[in-house]
Amino acid sequence: MTDSKQVVILGSSYAGIAAAKTILKKQDARIRLILVSPDDRNYFNVAAPRLIAEPEKLSDVFFSVTDFLSKNSKLVSYKFIKGKAVKSNFNERNVIITTTNGDTLSLIYDNLIIATGSRCKEGIFKAGLSKEAICSKIKDVNSSIAKSKKIVIFGGGVTGVEVAGEIGSNFGKSKEVVLYTGMKSACFNLGESISHKVETRLKEHNVIVENNIRVERIDHIERRYRACLSNSDFVEADLILETIGEIPNSEFIDKIYLDDSGYLKTDEYFRVEGHHEIIGLGDILSIGERSLTNLKFCQLSVFSNTANHEIFDYNNTLAPYKKGSQTIIIPLSKNGGVGLLFGWPIPNILVWLVKSRDYMISSASKDLS
Known part of the structure; x- marks a missing residue:
């Protein structure tokens, strides 16, 4: 690379910060980095299930984006724009940003x-x-939990069972806690063995698990909630939490570059077809698994090689993305949970040591600052 380059990163959560770290560590003065994000504080959302039970820990889960850039930039010039992309033209290498104060920028x-x-x-x-x-929403949920007699959680994926586990282990003896998984069993995609362990642990925490029933509609009636279910029944509760309905932040991208679910289509090196100067990373990818573990252990090495080739013009061999063996840790209380390490079950003590004791809050800065 002989000339200067302007590199724009859209997003400043785990993937955006990881991308910025990869570029900044080169300390190449020819790079001008622009980071765009709707907020200047990153949120360690991994800990959300613990936070709704212990909101006093909120002060430990936010990290300054500008402090990160200042600390890591050194030789690289940078700019942070508080806003979001609203339109893009890949052919003209242009993206339109609306800032939080209402300005419109063309990058x-x-x-x-x-x-x-x-x-x-x-x-x-x-x-x-x-x-x-x-912070306001988490404190409201915590307050509602304290006042509720019946709590319903919709969603049988990892977030749903973690939330059910935290609420059940803390409040299950005095409140009715019900988890509607919406699938054959909780965490069904992780296999029957893990699914069975999850449901067993949840029941130990006084969580009622209902399978194969999905939510169709939720109404707020006076001070209670009423949910219409896929089996034509309904359930009423003092508090309902939904952990379903993931939506990709891709509205600014032309649909020809997206899959049917709205995620970014790329080749196995994370490059957009026909536009190799554009690289995807993280949950927005169509081919990736949407987890922090997958980002750290499967995606980042691919991204680093691709960035070397496309941004820094190295004559290196690209490394294709390969789906790794399942690694996931699911706390179901402060005392442990279940998990897999490269496809193998791990003992409760390891779940506690790595995640359930503090939901990784003590190490969150490694991922976001």
Whole structure:
């Protein structure tokens, strides 16, 4: 690379920060880095299930994006724009940004990194809201839990069972806690063995598990909630939490570059077909698994090689993305949970040591700052 390059990164959560670290560590003065994100504080949403039970830990899960850039930039010039992409033209290498104060900016790039991730209906379980909004919502949920006699959780994936486990282990003896998985069994995609262990542990925490029933509609009637279910029945509760409905943040991208679910289509090196100057990373990828573990252990090495080739013009061999053996840790209380390490079950003590004791809050800065 002989000339200067303007590299634009869209998104500043796990994938965006990881991409920025990869580029900044080169300390190449020819790079001008622009990082765009709707908020200047990153949220460690991994800990959301613990936070709704212990909101006093909120002060430990937000990290300054500008502090990160200042600390890591050194020789690289950078700019942070608080806003979001609303339109793009890949042929003209242009992306339109609307800032949080209402301005509209047109950014021309040499390389574009799309790391905008995804969001969900219940904003506290994903990045996307402001620090103030997240804190307010989590405190409201915690207050509602304390007042509720019956709590219903919809969603049998990892987030759903983690939330059910935290609420059940803390409040299950005095409140009715029901988890509607919406599938054959909780965490069904992780295999029957893990699924059985998850349901067994949840029941030990006084969580009622209902399978094969999905939510169709939720109404707020006076001070209670009423949910219409897929079996034509309904359930009423004092509090309902939805951990379903993940939506990719890709509205600014032309649909020809997206799959049917709205995720970014790329080749096995994370490059957009016909536009190799554009690289995807993280939850926005169509071919990736949407987890922090997959990002760290399967995606980053691919991204680093691709960035070397496409941004820094190295004559290196590209490394294709390969789906790794399942590694996942699912806390179901402060005392442990279940998990897999490269496809193999791990003991409760390891689940506790790695995640369930503090939901990784003590090490969150490694991923976001």
